[in-house]
Structures are given as structure tokens and as C-alpha cells.
Amino acid sequence: MQVSSNLFKQNARAQLANERVQKALRNAKGKLVVARARSILELDNFEEIRDAAARIRDFALQHMDVLLEEWEKRAEAAGTIVHWARTPQEVNELVLEIARKHGVRKIIKSKSMLGEETNLNHALEDAGLDVRETDLGEYIIQQFGETPSHIIAPAVHKSKDDIADLFATKHKRPRLNDITALTHEAREILRPHFLDADMGISGANFLVAETGSTMIVTNEGNGRMTTTLPRVHVAITGIEKVVPTLEDTALLLRLLTRSATGQSISNYLSFTTGPKRPRDTEGPTEFHVIIVDAGRTKVLASEIREALRCIRCGACMNHCPVYQNIGGHAYGWVYPGPIGSILTPAYVGIENAIDLPNASTLCNQCGVVCPVKIPLPDLMRKLREQQVNKKLRPWSERAGLRLWTWAATRPLAYAMLARMAARMGKWLGGRHGLLRRLPGSGSEWTSGRDLPAPQGKTFRDLYARQKRSAR
Amino acid sequence: MKVGLFVTCLVDLMRPSIGFASLKLLESAGYEVIVPTGQTCCGQPGYNSGDRLAAQALAKKLIDEFATCDYIVVPSGSCGGMIRAHYPELLAEFPEFSDAVQSIAQKTYELTDFLVNVAHIANVPGRFQGSVTYHDSCSGLREMNVKAQPRILLSKVDGLSLREMHQPEQCCGFGGTFAVKYGDISSRIADLKCEDVQSVGADALVLGDLGCMLNIEGRLRRRGDGDTRVLHIAEVLAGMTEDLRASSGAKA
Secondary structure (H helix, E strand, O other): OOOOHHHHHHHHHHHHHOHHHHHHHHHHHHHHHHHHHHHHOOOOOHHHHHHHHHHHHHHHHHOHHHHHHHHHHHHHHOOOEEEEEOOHHHHHHHHHHHHHHOOOOEEEEOOOHHHHHHOHHHHHHHOOOEEEEOOHHHHHHHHHOOOOOOOOOOOOOOOHHHHHHHHHHHHOOOOOOOHHHHHHHHHHHHHHHHHHOOEEEEOOOEEEOOOOEEEEEEOOOHHHHHHHOOOEEEEEEEHHHEEOOHHHHHHHHHHHHHHHHOOOOOOEEEEEOOOOOOOOOOOOOEEEEEEEOOOHHHHHOOOOHHHHHOOOOOHHHHOOHHHHHHOOHHHOOOOOHHHHHHHHHHHHOHHHOOOHHHOOOOOOHHHHHOOOOOOHHHHHHHHHHHHHHOOOOOHHHHHHHHHHHHHHOOHHHHHHHHHHHHHHHHHHHOOOOEEOOOOOOHHHHHOOOOEEOOOOOOHHHHHHHHHHHHO | OEEEEOOOHHHHHHOHHHHHHHHHHHHHOOOEEEOOOOOOOOOHHHHHOOOHHHHHHHHHHHHHHOOOOOEEEEOOHHHHHHHHHHHHHHOOOOHHHHHHHHHHHHHEEEHHHHHHHOOOOOOOOOEEEEEEEEEOOHHHHHHHOOOHHHHHHHOOOEEEEEOOOOOOOOOOOOOOOHHHHOHHHHHHHHHHHHHHHHHHOOOEEEEOOHHHHHHHHHHHHHOOOOOOEEEEHHHHHOOOHHHHHHHHOOOO
């Protein structure tokens, strides 16, 4: 996907002003937050499971090399053809090569955020292939010609009306008004494509080292059909998705679906271990898995390594006050919200996503809901430190901080400056005690708020006076 | 027992009444309170802006200033959280500070947490005729576990009734420098908080962090709400809300 993260501020402003997006976001926010809160109550030891999940993910990251080799050995034994890709480009080239080898013309896809990272659809279309997204949300987004705004609910920024209009235009059928009817229509349109596609592409939620399987978590059944119907299947997934055992997978799943949609389990859990065997009734005749680095080993070796624990539930964005108000597109790349504010600079370059680690109140609502306990605010702070160390912050901010530190480490000078500021602020605040317009970066404050004026004297001066008169 | 009061830079500059209210509460709970006069800032702005060196300088300064205190009490969840939750990481590369950091992290308390869980106070001096709603500031709630303490204390205030918001734990959008880096987003988040506050219809919004106070009050006033008072919990508990009304001349 093209990176537009450095246009964050203006894109966020546009999203704030977009009434349709705002309405859709408010609607979705309530639902996912409430659903998660309700479903975690089913578990009486939710916090212990979170601790265990974080340990499993850390163990997997710690022993990633061994686990991946173990996974590869088992997968190959089951007949899977394993490929390794260092870069996004290599992923696309590998998929194209497999498609060419099999004379593929039509491809159906189940959801893959990694595919968004590599711009896979464009690469395939440029090679003349017909690519259909089959996840309902992804299908809608593809029809709009947009990009996902959420990792599990890609069309969350669209309202029912937006989709009704889209379907009427694209499907050339009468406009429907009911969500179930719209879903049925999409299903009808998609069904023939499932049946005549030559190749299926999916991602993987986990790679199970113990069995050499890939597994996907879905709700619509499209994933199951994508992995079983076409004669060739290609699963693409990041190296960090490996987990040791099926039991570990089961534990992570208890948290994943609850954190994502508030379901105790998703409608489908599909484990794929190699291609169709002689006595199987269904399955692809060739099953390829592409294991992808694309920046992950760099993160693994860095101070933000914990970000790789992520199991892609989306809870951090659902609960983020910033995401809730601006949606996902403003973040400018594949992963929005708190986890995106860490992964984006890590994968596309810190200088290409300057705003993201800063565009957070550090309220830590993301950290407390993360099922694998990624300390998201701490990681954002680490990236802020990297920006300062690489001198990527604007000079005005650097000068401001330097001045603040200079004064705050010199109590006498500080007392005098504070005294002046308190007095001047009170005077400017006038009768109502409100500052309505401030210059410089203060204008960011007063563009939407007043600033209650200071009371006029500093605490230290008043306290010193009180002490003197008490003597 | 000697309690050091860290008033915070915002209280010193903007709203000293919170400092005096804290002082009154601690003294009436029977503590000897000292207020180191050279105190300035806990280092949070630097820390959260990625300026680690600046934050370290200020953290060391604060540790020295409060070294002789048995407790350090802060009328702010975020400054308290800075000391308790972040100083250990911030100063990790200075082993000579590790004992001092551990010690200060253990003896630092947010004001209401201290009054309830250390001082075990039975009564508060404050009286307040009317209803209030309480906003849980993020750092207080999620770094200092301040949730029940302010409510326990408010229930002891004569005449006061507490009405809860729909989402008292939702961030107000302040976020320190976030508020001046991303003013549009910050104001929009504050807007939702204001709607929640107003839908409760309480006479006052009470909270424990001056940053959030300035943000929410600023947005309430800009929205044309001049009636809902915005008060720090220390001011309410200490019974200083009428003085505030008198001294400000206009509606505070």
C-alpha cells in the first residue's frame, strides 16, 4: 500500500469533517467495545489467560528460528511447498510465479493484511489476472476502490446506505435497504467466482509448529472456500505468526475472537496441513505457503520487539479515543490505531510516519485491552525518543523543550518566569477568566477550546508569603 | 510522619488553590507537610515527547528534593504515575540511582489514594451543596489504580451527591503535548467528554488532574456552557469551592 502517513494531520482533519464517516465510526465503536466487555466476562480468569498469552507469544518470538524450521519440516512432510520472502516485492513475485506456472487466470482471496502491505492485488492485476476479494468487508472496499480502514472490519467507515448505493451501482440491481438482503446479494454475486477460480490466496492467523499447519479465523465461510475450492492455494504470512503447539493456539484463540468481535469463538476456524491427500474429498492439489519477513526481523532485534506479539484482534484501535474519532485511513498505511502507530514506522521507515507515534494521548486504554499485553504507549514513547535522537522533530518543539528544561532545572529563574506567566495569563483572561486565542502552538489549543486563565499568583509565591506571615 | 507535597508545575502556575487544598487535607489528617521550594516539574513533558535526557535531569532533581520525606503526595494521577510507574525505567541506566528510584516509587501516592489507603481519614472538612460527576483521569486510573478512592472521599462530603457519567473512564483527549500538537483531534475527543458530562446534568465536574480539567473546562466554555463548574477533588474535599467562586468574580 502507498504510504501517506506523513499527511496524517490533514487527513485526520478531513475525516473529522466527514459526516458519513463520523456516523459510521460512532455506530461501530459502541458495538465492538460493548461486545468485547461482555464476552470477557465469560472467563473468570481473563487476566491470567492474558499473562499466559503474552508468555506464549514471547516464547515464540524468542525461539522463532527454531519454531519456523520445525514448522517447515512438518509442513513439507505434509506436502506443503514452503517459500521464504525477504521483501514485499519478493512476495508478489513468488505469487505471480506460482500463478504463471499453473496458468491461473482468476484468483479468489480471503482477507490478508500482509497482502495489503505488499500491494498484492495491484501486482496481480497489473499482470492481467482477475482478483476477487471474498471477505464481505474486503469485497466492499475493493468495489469502492479504497483501502481497509480497520484490520478486522475493513469497511467499518462505511454506512449501510453507502453500501446499498455501491451495490445498486456495481451489481446493476434494484437498491436494497436491508443488511441481510445486501449480504445475500453479495453472496450470490461471489458464489460463481468461488467455483471457477483457479487459485485461492489467504493469510494465516497462526502457523502451528507442532503440526506444520496454517490456520485462519473467519466468520463468513469465504476463507474455508478459498482454501479448499481452487486447485492451487497460496497462503502468505509473516514470520512472527508462528506458535509452538495446538494447545497454545487454542489459548490464543480464546482471547483473539473475544477481543476482536466479542465472540467466544468465530464461526470458522480452518487449519490447513498440506494439499489434498489421495482420500480427501476436497482441497487444493498444490498448497504453497510464503513466509515473509518484510521488516519483522528488524523489529525483533529492536527495542519495540513486543509489537510482534500482536495477534491482530483490533481491540487497541476499537478502544483508542483517537481512532474512534478519525478512523483508520488517516493513519496512512495498512495498520491503523495504536498498533499501526508502532508497526507503520517500523515497517515503512520512521521518517515516513512522523506523526503516528505522537498522535496518541497515551491514555493506555489500548494497553489494558491488548490480549497479549503489548505495552503500546511505552513503545510509542520509544519511537518518540528515536525521533528526538534522529533530530526528526521540528525545531520549534526542540527549542521549546530545551527552554522548558533549562528553566525547570533552575528554580530561581523558573519561579520568576512562572510568576510573570501567571500574572500575564490572569490579566489576559479578563473578567471571565478565559484565554480565547493564543499565539503559536497555543493556537492548536484555542482553535477548539478556551484556556481557563491562571489564578494570578504562583503556589510557591503564595506559600512563601504564608510562611513569612506565620512567623 | 513527614509528607512531601509535590504540587506539580501546572498547579503552581495555573491553579494554586489545588495546592493549598491538598496542604489543608494532609495537615488535617495529622501529617507534617513539607513543600520543597525548589520543586518544578516531574519531567513528564520531556519524557512523553521523547526527550529522555531532559526527563532524566528533572527526575534526578525531584528525587534529591524529596529524599528525606516518608511519603510524597501529588494532587495529580499523571505526575504521580510518572514518578511511580516511569522513573524506574527512565533512570534504569543509572545504577547509582536504583535504590533512590525504588524508594521514591514506593512512597509516592496520588492524593486521594493516600488519604484513603495510607491516612485512612474518616472525615473530610469539605461541604458542597449540589451534585457532581467524577472523571477518571487516564494515568490515575490505569497507572495508579485510582478509581474507588475519590468516590469514597466524595461520599464523605456533606451535601454532595455523585452522579456517574456514562463513560467516566474515557480519555478526555488532553494527553499533554498531544493537546497542542493535534488540537483538532484533542478538541473532538473533549467534545464527547463534554456531552457525557452535560447529559448527567451535574452542578460540577470533579476530577483529579489539572491537565484534564483545563481541557474539559476549556471545551465546555467554548461550547457555551458557563454553568457546569469544573473543580479539582482536593478543592471539593477541603471545602474551598466557595472561596473559588468568590475570588474568581465570574463563574469558575
